[in-house]
Amino acid sequence: MLISKSFIPILKNNPSEAKIKSHQLMLRVGMIKQSSAGIYSWLPLGFKVMKKIEKIVREEQNKIGAQEILMPTIQSSEIWKESGRYEDYGEEMLRIKDRQDREMLYGPTNEELVTDIFRSSLKSYKSLPQLLYHIQWKFRDEIRPRFGIMRCREFFMKDAYSFDINDEEAFFSYNKFFLSYLKTFKRLNLTAIPMAADTGPIGGNLSHEFIILAETGESKIFTDKRVFDLNSDGTNLEKKSLEDLRKKYEQFYSVTDEKFNKEEFEKQVSEQNRLITKGIEVGHIFYFGDKYSKPMGASVDLPGGKKDFVKMGSYGIGVSRLVGAIIEAKYDEKNEVMKWPISVAPYDIAIIPMMNKNDNSILDKSNKISLELENNGIETIIDDTDENLSSKIKKMNLIGAPYQIIIGKKTEGEILEFQEVGKEPQKISLKEIIKILKEQKVKN
RNA sequence: CGGAGUGUAGCGCAGCCUGGUAGCGCAUCUGGUUUGGGACCAGAGGGUCGUAGGUUCGAAUCCUACCACUCCGACCA
Numbered sequence: 001m002l003i004s005k006s007f008i009p010i011l012k013n014n015p016s017e018a019k020i021k022s023h024q025l026m027l028r029v030g031m032i033k034q035s036s037a038g039i040y041s042w043l044p045l046g047f048k049v050m051k052k053i054e055k056i057v058r059e060e061q062n063k064i065g066a067q068e069i070l071m072p073t074i075q076s077s078e079i080w081k082e083s084g085r086y087e088d089y090g091e092e093m094l095r096i097k098d099r100q101d102r103e104m105l106y107g108p109t110n111e112e113l114v115t116d117i118f119r120s121s122l123k124s125y126k127s128l129p130q131l132l133y134h135i136q137w138k139f140r141d142e143i144r145p146r147f148g149i150m151r152c153r154e155f156f157m158k159d160a161y162s163f164d165i166n167d168e169e170a171f172f173s174y175n176k177f178f179l180s181y182l183k184t185f186k187r188l189n190l191t192a193i194p195m196a197a198d199t200g201p202i203g204g205n206l207s208h209e210f211i212i213l214a215e216t217g218e219s220k221i222f223t224d225k226r227v228f229d230l231n232s233d234g235t236n237l238e239k240k241s242l243e244d245l246r247k248k249y250e251q252f253y254s255v256t257d258e259k260f261n262k263e264e265f266e267k268q269v270s271e272q273n274r275l276i277t278k279g280i281e282v283g284h285i286f287y288f289g290d291k292y293s294k295p296m297g298a299s300v301d302l303p304g305g306k307k308d309f310v311k312m313g314s315y316g317i318g319v320s321r322l323v324g325a326i327i328e329a330k331y332d333e334k335n336e337v338m339k340w341p342i343s344v345a346p347y348d349i350a351i352i353p354m355m356n357k358n359d360n361s362i363l364d365k366s367n368k369i370s371l372e373l374e375n376n377g378i379e380t381i382i383d384d385t386d387e388n389l390s391s392k393i394k395k396m397n398l399i400g401a402p403y404q405i406i407i408g409k410k411t412e413g414e415i416l417e418f419q420e421v422g423k424e425p426q427k428i429s430l431k432e433i434i435k436i437l438k439e440q441k442v443k444n
Numbered sequence: 445c446g447g448a449g450u451g452u453a454g455c456g457c458a459g460c461c462u463g464g465u466a467g468c469g470c471a472u473c474u475g476g477u478u479u480g481g482g483a484c485c486a487g488a489g490g491g492u493c494g495u496a497g498g499u500u501c502g503a504a505u506c507c508u509a510c511c512a513c514u515c516c517g518a519c520c521a
Binding site for chain 2: 009011012013014015016017019027028034036037091092108109140142143144146151157159197198207209218281283284285286314315316318354355356357386387388389390391392393394395406408409410417
């Protein structure tokens with residue numbers, strides 16, 4: 001991509017309305033544009049990142065056998081009346097009337113809709129388990145939207161739903177998502193900690209929030225530092241292996257303030273292991289049994305000829321929120337340097353030519369290098385404007401490609417000035433650069 | 445919803461108190477000089493001052509209502 005042809009409206013000043021760094025960067029570098037309170041348009045740079053996050057989320061859902069569907073954003077109030085949540089959900093639900101005066105709503109979540117889909121199609125225990133997910137816009141009419149896309153009204157979310165024959169199988173499904181979430185966040189280069197959580201209006205009694213640490217987070221968390229040393233390596237999709245994984249995490253005290261109990265915390269966690277800080281909720285999983293299947297009559301025939309309501313869980317990841325969450329974790333606002341994890345970077349490498357009006361050779365060389373990189377599956381962005389070096393570097397630092405090449409009169413032959421953002425520059429050949437980036441991309 | 449603010453050019457702001465028809469920096473456009481860490485010179489374009497009323501000879505400025513947005517709080521997969 002050539003900067004001169006791109007739609008990446010960069011501002012020199014921070015817009016005054018943005019108070020946290022993800023919001024500042026996103027407006028500054030033209031990733032989003034506010035449309036009204038808590039509602040945003042996604043411009044090319046931001047959309048690219050969000051799409052890459054979505055892709056990773058999708059891949060990790062597919063890996064545990066979940067199947068993708070797409071439900072509408074507008075739902076009928078009927079099914080919500082069936083579940084009883086039409087009244088319970090309150091002002092946060094955006095209610096709309098169509099021309100026939102029917103009560104509709106913009107979906108804040110999809111338990112009812114997916115339960116309706118399930119009950120009308122599947123009747124036998126033999127069809128279970130079923131894991132369905134979709135990635136779709138949601139709307140929650142927050143009292144006070146804030147922090148840009150971190151707490152907005154319209155947002156992009158992956159929500160999955162599990163259907164099982166009994167509790168044991170349902171916990172098995174739950175644990176699959178538990179693993180899937182750990183793997184997803186790891187690929188996004190985030191350390192997300194599963195924490196015991198409140199179930200809120202979704203209901204149920206088993207729930208984990210996945211939280212990443214960030215000063216600007218809205219959730220207060222109390223945890224045992226040792227939980228950060230854990231990972232999901234070696235876990236497979238066997239029932240036992242998944243149970244062990246959850247136990248491994250649950251052995252350490254780790255909760256948000258809703259579930260905080262000072263006595264327990266002090267009893268279970270030695271003083272040097274205590275960590276009280278703030279975090280951003282990026283995922284939330286729930287088990288709620290027959291909370292929806294019962295009132296909505298979603299049952300299957302059992303082997304003995306009896307019927308029972310299916311046992312359900314739901315599993316959310318805030319895809320659009322993750323864009324902000326990654327920035328909160330990775331943006332060095334003091335030096336104005338963003339470095340996207342290569343798995344979601346809008347561009348893999350930035351090429352910075354030092355232009356000379358009377359000599360096109362440097363730009364030609366840059367274009368050749370770019371083509372070569374693109375042919376190897378590496379996404380490039382070239383600043384082909386005639387600004388000076390410093391201003392180009394500052395701009396690229398905000399765009400956040402994790403690698404940069406500078407090409408100018410000092411460039412000698414095939415040896416290029418290559419730098420991983422935040423590390424020492426090195427002089428290596430294009431071949432070596434391609435090798436390094438390919439390796440990084442495969443790894444992530 | 446309670447409290448506090450803000451609304452003037454794409455972004456950041458001044459002007460308002462003390463009324464006389466709008467200004468600065470950045471960005472944009474033209475020409476030129478530059479180009480190894482946010483360059484310089486010369487010129488240009490862009491705003492019915494959030495909206496609607498009112499007061500006044502005259503309103504960005506004073507008054508009223510409304511709208512939008514921001515912040516704090518309550519709220520929150």
